[in-house]
Amino acid sequence: MSDSTLVSSVYRQALEVIEGVEPRIAEATRNELADQRGSLKLIASENYASPAVLMTMGTWFSDKYAEGTVGHRFYAGCQNVDTVESIAAEHARELFGAEYAYVQPHSGIDANLVAFWSILAHRVEGPWLEKASAKNVNDLTEEDWEALRRELGNQRLLGMSLDAGGHLTHGFRPNISGKMFHQNQYGTDPETGLLDYGALAAKAREFKPLVLVAGYSAYPRRVNFAKVREIADEVGATLMVDMAHFAGLVAGKVFTGDEDPVPHAHVVTTTTHKSLRGPRGGMVLATEEYAPSVDRGCPMVLGGPLSHVMAAKAVALAEARQDSFRSYAQKVADNAKSLAEGFSKRDANLVTGGTDNHLVLLDVSSFGLTGRQAESALLDAGVVTNRNSVPRDPNGAWYTSGIRLGTPALTTRGFGHDEFDAVAELIVKVLSNTQPGTTKAGDPSKASYTLADGVADKVKAASAEMLDKHPLYPGLELA
Known part of the structure; x- marks a missing residue:
C-alpha cells in the first residue's frame, strides 16, 4: 500500500467515525480541505502541515493532564508525556542551536507571555x-x-510599532503586553521603510527599557540581531526576539550569522506553524541563564500543556532537521523575491520596495482601495490574503492601507518563480478592477467595493490551472 493510499484510508475512516457523532463537523472538515485545495493561500502566517504532523495531533495524548515539567509533574502517569516533551525539546535545541527549549506554550502569544514573565522573574x-x-x-x-x-x-518595554511591522504582543496598548509594561515603540525610516538602527539606539538610550523586543509580523526585510544586541547591552536591556514568522528561515539556514537571532538574544519566542510548517503552537528558546525562569511557564502563565500538540511539534521539528527542509526554506525566500519582482514590474507599490524574507507588504492605496476592500475583493477571486497596516497608516489597524502576502504555503505546494509572477499578475488584475464603494450618505466607504463583472471567474480559472499542477496532499482522496 502506498503512503497516499494509507493516508487516504486513515482519513476516510476517521471522518466516518466523526460523522457518526456530528456529521456537520465531518462535512466542514471535508469542505475545508476542498477550500484550501482550490484557493491561492497567501497568508504569510499559514502553511500546510504534513500528514504525519496532522495525524500526531489526533491521539490519546489529548486526554492527558501534565502540568509541570519533565520529571516533575503535578499529575501521576506522565512518563510518556515526559518522553514526548523531551524529544520535542531535543529537536528544538539541535535545530536552532539553542541552550534551552521550552515547548509547552499553546500559541505564539502564550510563548511571549511566558517570555515576558520569565524575564521579569529573572530580572x-x-x-x-x-x-x-x-x-x-x-x-x-x-x-x-x-x-x-x-x-x-x-x-519598561521597547518594541517595534504595529504599523512598522511589529506584532500586537510587542507592546500594543489593547494587548496585555501594553498593559503589563510601561511601553514605548520604535518604527522605521519614513523614506525607506527600513529599520533605522541609529534611531533605535537613540530611543533605547532615552527610554532605557528593561526588555527590548525585536522581530516582526509584517516587516519584509531581514534584521541584524547582532546590532540589536549591542543596543540592548548598552542600555542594560534583555533582548527578546519574536521569530514566529521567520522561524522556518532560521531553521532552514536562510538566516545565519548576524541575521540568526538565537546566538544573539537572551530569549527567543516562536510559533511552530507558519514558515516552520508544524502544528499550531508556541515555543521559547533561551540561554541557560534564563532557563529556570522559563521552565516555570506552567503554572506561572500556562495551564496544562497540550501533550498531543507537543508530540506533533516533535514530529515537525524532526522534519525541519532534514536536508529537504533547507531546500524548502530557500525556495520560500526566493519565491518571495519573485512575487515582489512581479508586483514591481507591474508598478504596484511595495513597502520598502521589495523583500528579502518570506513576505511582501503591498500598499493598495495606489489602487484607490483600503486593505479591507482589497482583501475582500481578492477573496472573491479565490486569493486568500490579509489586510495589514503600512507605516504611518492613515486608515488605522482595522481598515488599513495594505495587504500582507507570504510564500510559505504555496511553496509547500511546489510553486516556483513563474507561478509567483503569475500570482502577482492576477492580484494586480483584481485590484485594478475593483472600485471603492460609498456609504448610504454618499461618502467614501472604507469597506464596501465593487469588483468588475467576470474578473473573479477569470482569476479563479487561471488559479485553478496552476493549482491543479501542484495538488495539495497529492493522492489523498476522501471519497
Missing part, C-alpha cells in the same frame, strides 16, 4: 526576593507582595 522578582527580609516566599507579608507587584508592573 526583577529574583533580585527583589533576595533583598526581602523573609527567607521564604511563603513568609512574605501582603505588604511585601504589593511592593513586588508594583515593581513588576513598572518595568
Whole structure:
C-alpha cells in the first residue's frame, strides 16, 4: 500500500467515525480541505502541515493532564508525556542551536507571555526576593507582595510599532503586553521603510527599557540581531526576539550569522506553524541563564500543556532537521523575491520596495482601495490574503492601507518563480478592477467595493490551472 493510499484510508475512516457523532463537523472538515485545495493561500502566517504532523495531533495524548515539567509533574502517569516533551525539546535545541527549549506554550502569544514573565522573574522578582527580609516566599507579608507587584508592573518595554511591522504582543496598548509594561515603540525610516538602527539606539538610550523586543509580523526585510544586541547591552536591556514568522528561515539556514537571532538574544519566542510548517503552537528558546525562569511557564502563565500538540511539534521539528527542509526554506525566500519582482514590474507599490524574507507588504492605496476592500475583493477571486497596516497608516489597524502576502504555503505546494509572477499578475488584475464603494450618505466607504463583472471567474480559472499542477496532499482522496 502506498503512503497516499494509507493516508487516504486513515482519513476516510476517521471522518466516518466523526460523522457518526456530528456529521456537520465531518462535512466542514471535508469542505475545508476542498477550500484550501482550490484557493491561492497567501497568508504569510499559514502553511500546510504534513500528514504525519496532522495525524500526531489526533491521539490519546489529548486526554492527558501534565502540568509541570519533565520529571516533575503535578499529575501521576506522565512518563510518556515526559518522553514526548523531551524529544520535542531535543529537536528544538539541535535545530536552532539553542541552550534551552521550552515547548509547552499553546500559541505564539502564550510563548511571549511566558517570555515576558520569565524575564521579569529573572530580572526583577529574583533580585527583589533576595533583598526581602523573609527567607521564604511563603513568609512574605501582603505588604511585601504589593511592593513586588508594583515593581513588576513598572518595568519598561521597547518594541517595534504595529504599523512598522511589529506584532500586537510587542507592546500594543489593547494587548496585555501594553498593559503589563510601561511601553514605548520604535518604527522605521519614513523614506525607506527600513529599520533605522541609529534611531533605535537613540530611543533605547532615552527610554532605557528593561526588555527590548525585536522581530516582526509584517516587516519584509531581514534584521541584524547582532546590532540589536549591542543596543540592548548598552542600555542594560534583555533582548527578546519574536521569530514566529521567520522561524522556518532560521531553521532552514536562510538566516545565519548576524541575521540568526538565537546566538544573539537572551530569549527567543516562536510559533511552530507558519514558515516552520508544524502544528499550531508556541515555543521559547533561551540561554541557560534564563532557563529556570522559563521552565516555570506552567503554572506561572500556562495551564496544562497540550501533550498531543507537543508530540506533533516533535514530529515537525524532526522534519525541519532534514536536508529537504533547507531546500524548502530557500525556495520560500526566493519565491518571495519573485512575487515582489512581479508586483514591481507591474508598478504596484511595495513597502520598502521589495523583500528579502518570506513576505511582501503591498500598499493598495495606489489602487484607490483600503486593505479591507482589497482583501475582500481578492477573496472573491479565490486569493486568500490579509489586510495589514503600512507605516504611518492613515486608515488605522482595522481598515488599513495594505495587504500582507507570504510564500510559505504555496511553496509547500511546489510553486516556483513563474507561478509567483503569475500570482502577482492576477492580484494586480483584481485590484485594478475593483472600485471603492460609498456609504448610504454618499461618502467614501472604507469597506464596501465593487469588483468588475467576470474578473473573479477569470482569476479563479487561471488559479485553478496552476493549482491543479501542484495538488495539495497529492493522492489523498476522501471519497
